[in-house]
Amino acid sequence: MKPSITVVIPTHPFRVHNGMLARAVDSIERQHLTPDDLIIEVDKDGLGAATTRQRGLEKVTTEWVAFLDSDDWMYPEHLKVLSAGARAHKATYVFSYYMVHRRDGTPWPEIDPLGHFGKAWNPAAPHQTTITTLVRTDIAQRVGFTDPPPDSTVGGHRGGEDWHFTIGCRDVGARIVHIPRRTWAWVHHGLNSSGLPDRGDAAIR
Template structure:
């Protein structure tokens, strides 16, 4: 099916705090509306990888976009990313972000074209072809695993999996979403930040 599905993994604390409602409102305000917004709640405290994977398995549209439950999209986020993907024949498009409550941890990568030979962290707020995403999937990296000299989470390993599958990855050098740092970020781990709270 054509169109985009947005997948948002969430844990119960984000429902109670109102962060999830803010994320949902940003999807509802998109100028290019998704076919569906799947919110998958991590009731069992399995972490972001397993929760995002459960959502991904339900997607049947051509494209899937991911949004964490404590972040929010600009109104033209989906429209810009799909236009970029179509114009450049991309399978995976990543934009950039503004940070609320903190600083950009990867300022050196903003505006730098993607290089297959020197891959770098992109965050998971991307647009990707669903078939590719389902082929690669989200899996929590083994403890102590590192790539390129640093530990990456399931989103970094997903990106490398897409690259290994032959994806055309493109950077859309625009800030199209807000990454909220709020002192309770869990970095996808069920035992960190507000993910500890049921």
């Protein structure tokens, strides 16, 4: 049976105008496993990624929710690979890995400086993940997104709302599994926030 999936993309006016959002949406439309819904939340009032993502999450009614930042994109197999991985491992939170691309879409040399690709998730010693995940909606909505306090760390990482969300999912009993495939593009364009509310192009209006 085809799983029911909603994709949530938080964005802000800068990425609407510069074409990044359109590229992200195009990647959703090209998925081999078509999602049931796409929710785009635009941060028009400057409240930040956590609040914007939370607004989108609250509207989800499907069994699963997938997250994507508006400056990145999914490869066509992304949702199919994650869904199959969730089913095979009886997981409730799955994440794959990325290739780094420049803003113009060309790839950087394939590097993995932190050595996390293919590393099994260990809830007792978690390694940092990204927001590009597939999660059971009931778990995601139970945990939700909030801005972490300045300079707060979890599991040795400062990370932003996405990392705190991951740890929250762990703490409520989510079965988190890493799928060792590179199925999406992380775009390095010089204004990335890396999940931190005090960085990036979110402040550009």
